[in-house]
Amino acid sequence: MNVITTAIPDVLIIEPRVFGDERGFFFESFNQQAFNAAVGQAIDFVQDNHSKSSKGVLRGLHYQLAPKAQGKLVRVVQGAVFDVAVDIRKGSKTYGQWVGEILSAENKKQLWIPAGLAHGFLTLSDTAEFLYKTTDYYSPEHERCIRWDDADLNIQWPDAGVPQLSAKDMNGSRFAECD
Numbered sequence: 001m002n003v004i005t006t007a008i009p010d011v012l013i014i015e016p017r018v019f020g021d022e023r024g025f026f027f028e029s030f031n032q033q034a035f036n037a038a039v040g041q042a043i044d045f046v047q048d049n050h051s052k053s054s055k056g057v058l059r060g061l062h063y064q065l066a067p068k069a070q071g072k073l074v075r076v077v078q079g080a081v082f083d084v085a086v087d088i089r090k091g092s093k094t095y096g097q098w099v100g101e102i103l104s105a106e107n108k109k110q111l112w113i114p115a116g117l118a119h120g121f122l123t124l125s126d127t128a129e130f131l132y133k134t135t136d137y138y139s140p141e142h143e144r145c146i147r148w149d150d151a152d153l154n155i156q157w158p159d160a161g162v163p164q165l166s167a168k169d170m171n172g173s174r175f176a177e178c179d
Contacts, residue, residue, distance in 0.1 A: 001028075003038045006099040011085045011117065012038060013101055014073075014110040027108060029075070030133070039112060043071060045133040053081075053123040053130065058163035060120015061086055061146040061172065065179055068142035069115035071135035079128030080104035081121040082158050086146065088178060089116040096175065098155050118146050118178075122157055144179055145172035152176055 004013040014035075016027040028034075036042050053059065061084065064070050074083060086098040102124070103109050113119050115135060145168055148155070152175045157163075 001031075001034060001038070006085075006101075008085065008087050008094045008097055008099050008117070010114045011099050012112040014038065014112060016108055016110070018108060029110075030073070035073070035112075039114075043135060045073070045135055047134045047137055049132050049134065051130045052078075053128050054164065055123050055126050056160045056162070056164050057123045058120065058148050058157070058165055059169065060084065061118040061148055062120065063088060063116075063118040063144055063146075064136065064139055064142040065144060066115075066142075068136050068139040071115045072113045072119055072132045073110055074103065074113065074119070074121075074130065074132040075108070075110040076103045076105055077129050077131055078105050079123065079125035080106070081123050081125075081128050081130060083111050083121045084119065084155055084157075085111065085113040086118040086120075086153060086155075086175075087116070088118050088146070088175075092116075096152065098153055100155065100157075120148055122160055122163060124158060124160060145169055146175050146178050147172040150175045
């Protein structure tokens with residue numbers, strides 16, 4: 001696998017080594033030892049999630065507070081999304097910065113988003129199926145949401161028309177007010 005650092009050094013783009021021929025392709029989508037070596041620490045995943053979204057659906061920016069903060073390893077198995085991670089770790093050199101990457105079934109890239117960052121994505125294709133592994137269980141009482149269009153963050157989302165949002169995402173907090 002090829003590991004690419006981003007403007008937020010803890011957020012990593014992981015490109016698997018894909019073997020393909022006229023029959024199709026094969027790749028190792030996850031290997032615990034290789035992943036731990038790539039991130040420089042032992043990571044334990046406890047939950048796998050799978051979502052399907054229509055074009056223009058924007059989910060996020062979500063995070064969970066400690067002690068239930070979640071690291072996420074995300075990928076797309078059908079379609080394409082613009083995936084975003086925002087550093088909300090107070091005291092971090094990259095606090096308030098964001099990185100974005102197109103993840104698709106075609107490019108097979110994965111994004112590692114460590115605990116302490118908010119996460120969201122915008123569906124670019126007609127539909128997209130999104131898989132993610134988490135380092136802690138979903139905890140509604142610890143979950144928070146930052147507005148996707150927060151002026152302080154100024155995320156440069158691709159133009160996909162007016163985003164479709166859940167009520168929770170429409171009512172997200174401003175970045176300056178987040179826990």
